[in-house]
Amino acid sequence: MPEAQAATKMTSMDKYRFKRALEEIEKVEGRGTELVSVYVPPDRPIFEVTNYLRGEYSQSSNIKSASTKKHVMQAIESIINRLKEYRMPPPNGLVCFVGHKSVGADQTKMVAYVLEPPEPVQSFLYRCDSRFYTEPLHEMLAEKDVYGLLVIDQGEATVGLLEGKRISPLKNVQSLVPRKHRMGGQSARRFERLHEQAVHEFFKKIGELATEAFLNRRELKGILIGGPGFTKDTFVKEGYLHHELEKKVLGTFDTGYTDESGLRELVANATDVLRDLDLMREKTLVQRLMEEIRKEDGGLAAYGEDQVRRALELGAVDTLLISEGLRKFRLEIRCPNCGHKETRTVADESTLPKCPNCGHEFVVDSKTDIVDAFSTLADRTNAKVELISADSDEGELLMKAFGGIAAILRYRVA
Ligand code: ZN
DSSP, X not given: OOGGGOOOOOOHHHHHHHHHHHHHHHHOOOSSSOEEEEEEOTTSOHHHHHHHHHHHHHHGGGOSSHHHHXXXXXXXXXXXXHHTTOSSOOTTOEEEEEEEEEOSTTOEEEEEEEEOOSSOOOXXXXXXXXXXXXXXXXXXXXXXXXXXXXXXXXXXXXEEEEETTEEEEEEEEEOOOOOOOSOOHHHHHHHHHHHHHHHHHHHHHHHHHHHHHHTTOTTEEEEEEEESTTHHHHHHHTTOSOHHHHTTEEEEEEOSOSSXXXXXXXXXXXXXXXXXHHHHHHHHHHHHHHHHHHSTTOTXXXXXXXXXXXXXXXXXXXXXXXXXXXXXXXXXXXXXXTOOEEEEEESOGGGOOBOTTTOOBOEEEEEEEHHHHHHHHHHHTTOEEEXXXXXXXXXXXXXXXXXXXXXXXXXXXX
16 A cells, blocks of 8 residues: 555545535436446556546447447546546546436436545546445545554564554564463472563563554554453553553453454454544533533523624634534525525525515525535634534534534633
């Protein structure tokens, strides 16, 4: 994997926009096998891709259904045309989704999406199906938090990293600790001392390895420690880890192995803890909001679309909390008859009222996703934006009680 050219880090807003685009793309259904998905890795010259597509184009003349044949050929042509803008793909490559989507009885409409993905496309792919192929993009969107991993017993230890879902072993060390067996009396005590000394040396060494591997990683969210029996707990309790690392230990977990497979066991056994951590941040934010709201003077909180917009415009918002589940648009609408203008938030464009002055239908001048609209406002005054997932309890509370929009304020707004 080309680690060096990893994508520039996406902000949560970039991610949100990308997710929304994916949602749109995944809704598209073709009447036949006629939706074309093309993944272009960053190092693939565009002319090679174009040549490949020309091959597919002539192949598709064999398609039996006349309408499917026409649609597939049009889709491929359209992609070839779009690729003309490039000589080489952008740093992360390109992903194209083009085809005719079914829009009710016998009707179709051509759609085309060309995206620069958040991470490098790994391999070239061409697919023609009744749906667009988006799986690889979901993988890219998955959270990529970094955790330190350490599995240890008296005989062996392995240090590794967990990045997103990827586990990478960094170092495996065998100890020189002699095994305990046989022997009684004097020699047993002497052996015991030697044994303890050897364990101590081994733990010290592993502690140093952990420092080397983890201490300078500021993005490290926590450290998971595993191994069979009590050794791992002794290791943590007796202070073999650097004190800064000790603070990051999320827990110890039983594993049967202390090699690379032990790292995998460790991650599997710590799944619940990792998931809870993610939700914890959101929980804390929403709880903080609730505390403010409960204060007698209303506290440093605002909620609901209008109140929060006003606070944002005044620059009074410290943290904007906005639900990922919000599916609304901000529309600028105009009456073409009398010129009356309004701005409205709607879930569905087809439910617009008639002009209050003359009863004419409105036309839409601009349409912005409401999450986008609010984040843009927030950016202007450097307010933090926190997207709260829709499926947690706190996310649900934010959605149901406050319409998905709330804010923690810098100062009270009268
Ligand atoms: Zn009018």
